[in-house]
Amino acid sequence: MNKSHLLYFLFLGLFASSCSNTRFLPEGELLYTGAKVTVEGKEVSKKEKKALKTALKEVVRPKPNSSILGLRPKLYIYNLAGTPKKEKGWRHWLRTKVGEAPVLYSQVDLEYNKSVLQNFAENSGYFNTKTSADSTRHGKKATAEYSVKPGKQYKIKEVKFPTDSSIISTAVRNTRRRSLLKKEEGYSLDAIKEERVRIGARLKEKGFFYFNPDYLKVQVDTTVADHQVDLIVKVKDEAPKLAETPYKINKIIVYPNYSIGSDSVKTNMDSIQKYNDLTIIDPENLFKPRIFDRALYFKKDDLYNRTNHNLSLNRLVNLGTFKFVKNQFRVSDTTGNYLDAYYYLTPLPKKSIRLELLAKTNSANYTGTELNLNWSNRNTFRGAELLTISAFGGVEVQVSGQNNGFNVYRVGTEANLVWPRLVAPFKLNSPSGFVPKTKATLGYEFQNRTKLYSLQTFKGSFGYLWKENERKEHLLNVTEITYASPQNVTALYQEQIDANESLGKVIEKQLIFGPTYSYTYTNTLQKRKKNTFYYKGTIDLAGNIAGLVSGANVQKGDTIKLFDVPFSQFVKIENDFRHYYKFSPDSQLASRIIVGAGYAYGNSAEMPFIKQFFIGGTNSLRAFRARSIGPGSFDGASTNTNTFLPDQSGDIKLEFNTEYRAKIYGLVKGALFIDAGNIWLLNENPDKPGAKFSKKFLNEIAVGAGAGLRFDFSFLILRTDFAFPIRKPYLPDGDRWVLDQINFGSGTWRKENLIFNLAIGYPF
Structure with missing residues (x-):
């Protein structure tokens, strides 16, 4: 038998095994092989039809069994494994991890998918869309067929931001330069949602700590022109006063030895340290105050912004000394619009020892193993310095190559000291x-x-x-x-x-x-x-x-x-x-x-x-x-x-x-x-x-x-x-x-x- 005959019979075997998947279906069930979506009508261009068809097909559920060249190997493996007698072992692993259960036509809801397709099209500006759904059966297999006839897409004529002189309206209006809603672009509900998130994020940078995107609404006016809309951005009337107020930073309080399981923080006057704008409550004097002054971006009277909020938390985490970093902002009891910032830090164990067994390869084609013994001190000089002393030993051999037998044995020691600042x-x-x-x-x-x-x-x-x-x-x-x-x-x-x-x-x-x-x-x-x-x-x-x-x-x-x-x-x-x-x-x-x-x-x-x-x-x-x-x-x-x-x-x-x-x-x-x-x-x-x-x-x-x-x-x-x-x-x-x-x-x-x-x- 020559190679071409062998390949032919191999392909034939795979095809036959794929077809045999339908033998394992429950009585009266059909194997769902996927959906076909067509976009019809003269209201949209060929380019729009192609893009809309691709997007619509992605939202149809369920997805059929994965296939390669028309074959479904994962489904075949699922059927080949059979029903395992217990929830472990080779057969269970093969069926549940490698294999894939059949997707049945009975799981397909044509009416639900039809409404999903219509909503998606209309949310993309194709109002007055009409949809229909049907199915086709081929033996023990079935496909779903959806027809979508969209209306002409509505375009954005104008985007209107608040015009009144209130603090919150002015702040919202000042974000319009980088708006995601552009004139002449198609209406999109997703773009409107993203615009609300964008405005909310920009306001967070301007001191509006309590503001969130849900306090915004975008009204749609479809009466302005033929197949055009005006989008009107507004702050909801029910938005709370806190959300409409920009805040500055007042007190900054740090607890460097906080226990995450405690319900309250106990302090006494002797444990309070003042360092620049910080109040540090460290009864055991574990850390030098300057490490927090370097890590925290906020200073007294700074306007709150989300960037400095996140950067401060990232820096505290990147010190590598704290197991948990928790942060809270509370309205200050002082006069004016101020927030007090609280940082609750739970230290990692100061000293630790670790034994590692490693498998390794290198560019010289050597493979081997290494044993490492590492001792660490995470706060060596009370400034979050990390001192690591390690001893190691290992052997490397060349698995394949002319140097097979010329093994490499290594032993040594290394000490590293890392300061969380530039010395x-x-x-x-x-x-x-x-x-x-x-x-x-x-x-x-x-x-x-x-x-x-x-x-x-x-x-x-x-x-x-x-x-x-x-x-x-x-x-x-x-x-x-x-x-x-x-x-x-x-x-x-x-x-x-x-x-x-x-x-x-x-x-x-x-x-x-x-x-x-x-x-x-x-x-x-x-x-x-x-x-x-x-x-x-x-x-x-x-x-x-x-x-x-x-x-x-x-x-x-x-x-x-x-x-x-x-x-x-x-x-x-x-x-x-x-x-x-x-x-x-x-x-x-x-x-x-x-x-x-x-x-x-x-x-x-x-x-x-x-x-x-x-x-x-x-x-x-x-x-x-x-x-x-x-x-x-x-x-x-x-x-x-x-x-x-x-x-x-x-x-x-x-x-x-x-x-x-x-x-x-x-x-x-x-x-x-x-x-x-x-x-x-x-x-x-x-x-x-x-x-x-x-x-x-x-x-x-x-x-x-x-x-x-x-x-x-x-x-x-x-x-x-x-x-x-x-x-x-x-x-x-x-x-x-x-x-x-x-x-x-x-x-x-x-x-x-x-x-x-x-x-x-x-x-x-």
Whole structure:
């Protein structure tokens, strides 16, 4: 039997199984297969008919069983599972979680749907709409058919706001500039509702604390002209006086040690602290008053506004010290229109200890486990400072790849101290609800690469993290210091160095210090957007000031050492841009471009190995072994006679990835992807012919393709990818495209080309 016959019988089997779904229907029932909506009449244009038809079909209920190419696999699985004997187990899970119960025609209410369609059309300005409903039966299946004949759409002639001089009417009138109700646009009840919400939100910004959209009404006058309406915005007569009054802030009272279960707050005069405009009631003196002065945006006599209200709450939450944050505003007993603001804060336990067992993967295609022991103090110096001391140990192995057996063992410790403010001689006035932070880090790690070498690394950093808003984030490390020292270099690795001197860079002593800065922009949290973006730009400046001051120049033999180690001097820039296009809630196209370059000068002839670029692996070019591609057309595997495959590094990186992601069913998602890119050296290296970047760099791009599954368990995403190369840059020029060599039926081809990647999380 050839492949075409096999596919034919497979499709026939699926079709037959789909048809058999009706066998399981209760006696006298029909399977509901969906609704057909037609829009008729000459009163609306073709464009309006198309848009109205799409919108109307969405409001019809119920929805039929989900289908793929006319087949209903979820319904088939539901029927295949049968009736489980108990509410647990494999059969129950298959029927209730994976399967889908049949949608019966008896669940369809034609008259109700007819009225829903008519109301929707009229609420969209198509007054005098006529609707009808019917159904059609085909064997044991039935469809619903709805006909909608709308009248000509009414357009907005004029929008009128209150004209009297009262405070509330003036405030409402002042919001008209950004009104959602526009002249000549179609009448829409939804737009009217959104306009009321918009006006209510604007009034909240102007001190009207007690105002809400229900106190507004929009009258519709249909007598002004043919198929036109006037919309008249008014404040309801029954709106309470409180809602029509703008308020200012009077007292601001903070309870930093509030118990959420208590019915009242007990205070005494000794526990009351005054700090600027704040009254702080902290009998145990747990916190310094200045942290609340920084977090709260309101000052005495400020006009109330919802923005400062929310920003204050966000900042208190982002301090990371409080378990619950509760806020109340009450009319003040003082003369005038004032509110007293109360903040009730329930602290988290000051000290905690946590033990974590982690599963992890990295870009080098290593998979492993790590044990972390973390001790935290959330209020170290009474200023909401977070001190974390951790110890860790782990092992990483390469599941697939030439480095299988060259395991990595890691142990170390790290201390982090985070201040919820900028510890700096300058001020940063951030209008966001995110607290600017200062972070200091000290750490040590001992890493043993079995059969090769050991590496101990000391690191330290001091810097600032701040957000402009939920989309823009800055990270500035004023200094970042790394000192790496090798140990226990094996004879095997020394043989590698003798054959390829550039491998000696890996175990050279390294001293790297200097500032780093990164900027991140993302709007991917906006779920309703079709197009979302992520961008991260990073610049790393190492040894620049020290190099300038000392006059270091390795080219002239003027190498400067600190602690008997030459310090590194370089500039490194990297840009990571990602775009996500959403086709539907269950499918999207994700793309990424990475462009980076590093340049060593002054005290360094080359970039430090740990700061160079790498490519290939589970989160990069998935059709190639981790860190095995490049630089340029150089083939690292061909120069290696042992089982160990050394990491290939470069000074320039270009990478492009695109991936189509779609939900298959349940927690299973699928993906099709293409990856391309390479790395290059800036200078010639006699040990790596073809590695230098040149104008022919596009001819040295590696390309791979593949498919995979993602299992979304909510707490983690398990990713499996199968990928294969379609362009190999290390082959002779003219032979690099290998599409014609693809042969999934050949065991030899699969062994040499098919790469399996197991990872946690999406690659980008």
